[in-house]
Each structure stands twice: as structure tokens, then as C-alpha cells.
Amino acid sequence: MTQFSNPATEGGALVLFSGGQDSTTCLAWALKRFATVETIGFSYGQRHAVEMDCRAPIRTALASTALGPDHIVDLTTAISGLGQTAMTADIAIEMGESGLPNTFVPGRNLLFLTCAAAIAYRRGLKRIVTGVCETDYSGYPDCRDDTIKAMQLALNLGMERRFVLETPLMWLDKAATWAMAADLGGTALVDIIRERTHSCYLGDRTHRHPWGYGCGTCPACQLRAQGWSRWTAASGFTEIIR
Ligand code: ZN
Secondary structure (H helix, E strand, O other), rough: OOOOOOOOOOOOEEOOOOOHHHHHHHHHHHHHHHOEEEEEEEOOOOOOOOOHHHHHHHHHOOOOOOEEEEEEEEHHHHHHOOOOOOOOOOOOOOOOOOOOEEEEEHHHHHHHHHHHHHHHHHHHHOOOEOOOOOOOOOOHOOOHHHHHHHHHHHHHHOOOOOOOEEOOOOOHHHHHHHHHHHHHHHHHHHHHHHHHHOOOOOOOOEEEEEOOEOOOOOOOHHHHHHHHHHHHEEEEEEHHHO
């Protein structure tokens, strides 16, 4: 009777949870759908390592009985050994000749998904949830839908499993991601994301904006701020609660 089971509740899920807006929205999304949800986070020498400190308070704030263990994987030596980028070294963020910003860490998301699948394999979790998006993004090729579909195939062949890689944000822009948070958890979840999540590439948590903390000028801050502006203008959110 497997074919009649509800795929939305089948098996547990492992969420790639960085402590940012997108992965927090994905975690809330998964907690609404799956009976067991575990999280995985990666240290990789990121300049905004402060995001790792945001993770535990966010998990606590989400306060769900479905939430299982958190897994931390340290890839600092592995990723720093592959070369410097503006994501992991104190160099200016700029566009490279390839048309990609120099915050792109080649292979990073592929490595993350491989590690996540290894944990999911060991934990018996079927679904792997990641907040990658190709609609409103920085041009990273490892965030594309085709990349994720190819990784799902490779992981299932390589590990002899039937993992499902879930990408609930793939076709949403940043305004729609804010709207999804509001749909999932109302103003409480929107406020958790504003106050507790971290997106800024420079690790700035001293400057507070309507959309949360950050330098306000790096690509991650700009995307987050623009999405917030578009969503609040469309929804009237700020007029309701502020
Ligand atoms: Zn920033």
C-alpha cells in the first residue's frame, strides 16, 4: 500500500539549517509537514560565523515537538584548504570575471548535501530540505534546480537510498519567502526571522534594520532588505504590527 501513503508525512526530514532567513523558513516549513525533523549546520570558516550562534536560539524559539537532534559538521579545514573566497577570507566582495560574485565557494553546497545525506542515511531520514533558490539569488550554480535534481540522483545511486531533496524556496523570490514565513507562522515567525536569523556576509549584528541585523550593503543584506520592502509594501505588514 506504499503508493497510497501520504508522501508529505512519509519519513523524517533533515534540514540544512544555517541560521539564516531562508533555512529558518525551510525549518518552519518542514516542522509543519514531517513528524520528525532534525537539523544540520556547517562550520566552514565563514566570515559570518555568527550565524552558527543564531541556530540554537532559533530552534528553541520555534518550540516544536517534531524537532529532533541538531548535527554540526566542521568543514573548516576542508573548505579553507580548497582556496580563499570572499565568503571565508577578509577580502572585498566583488563580481568575478565569470559573472559570479567572489563569495561563491566552489563545491560548497554539493559538499553540504553529501554530508547531509550521510547523516540522513545514518539517522534513517528520507527527506533532505535545503533553502536554495534560483529565482532571486546571487547566481551560484549550485543553487539551481538542475543541480539539486542531479545531486538527488547521484546521492541515491551512491548510497542506495531513496532520498528526496526538498527545495521549498526554489521558485520564490525574497518577498515570497517573507510571505511564506507569515503563512507558516504568522507574525510570531516573522519576528523570529527578523530578530534571530542572520544573513549578512560580513557578520554584522550591530546595525538593526526593519528586516533584521546586518551591514545593509553586502549582497545578502541587499537581497533580504529588498525582499522585505517588496513584501511589506504588498502585504501592509508593518501597518498591522508596528
Ligand atoms: Zn551585510
